Amino acid sequence: MSTSPTILIVPGLRDHVEEHWQTILERKLPKACSVAPLEHDKLSCAARIEALQQAIAKIDGPLVLVAHSGGVMIAVHWAQKYDRPIQGALLAAPADLESPLPAGYPTLDALRDNGWLPVPRSRLPFPSIVAASTNDPLADLERVKQYAADWGSELVDIGAVGHLNPAAGFGEWPQAEELLGRLV
Incomplete structure (x- = not known):
């Protein structure tokens, strides 16, 4: 009998947003938890990777990551540094941190200075969508x-859903559970 995996939510740079689909999904699933928000060094890629590693270290058994936006980049950077087995990862709406982002988001220089660039391009050691x-x-x-x-x-291809966040009209995102089912 196999153990159902723990679902670990990896939020983006805006951390936890109450009406975000990841927050809703975490409340809905019985074995779900989230990477704790950072209090300091919020733009530091290294601090984000270590926060993810700390969350992963607390989980025994199978694990599936659910990352969104900058959280996707945190997960792929983490995969370059650590080798814990991951059952799979749902990587939703990855932000392109190698191209200029709209006003209100970090600049390319800030991203580079904080360790986000270059974006890792090597094959992930676990199945991912x-x-x-x-x-x-x-x-x-x-x-x-x-x-x-x-x-x-x-x-x-999940269609024209903007950045798949509350600003784009997404609180709940039922397709997340369907895609997770393919990884679990």
């Missing part, structure tokens, strides 16, 4: 397709 929006203001679809190919991820 990249859920890509066709009209994401934080990532061109062609760039996301290239990330998915580089990471060895299955690409799933």
Whole structure:
């Protein structure tokens, strides 16, 4: 008899947003938890990777990651540094941190200075699904397709859903559970 995996939510740079689909999913699933928000060094990629590692270290048994936006980049950076077995990862709406982001987001210089660049491009050591929006203001679809190919991820076109966040009209995102089912 196999043990059902723990679902670990990896939020993006805005951390925990009450009405975000990840927060709703965490409340809904029985074996779900989230990476704790950072109090300091919020833009530090290294601090984010270590926060993810601390959360993972507390989990015994099978584990599935559910990352969104900058959280996707945290997960792929983590995979370059650590080798704990991961059953799978749902990587939703990855932000393209290698291209200028809209106003209100970190600049390329700030991202570079804080360790986010370059974005890791090697194959992930676990199965993964990249859920890509066709009209994401934080990532061109062609760039996301290239990330998915580089990471060895299955690409799933989730349509014109913006950045898949409350600003784009997404609180609950039922398709997340469907895609998770394919990894579990």
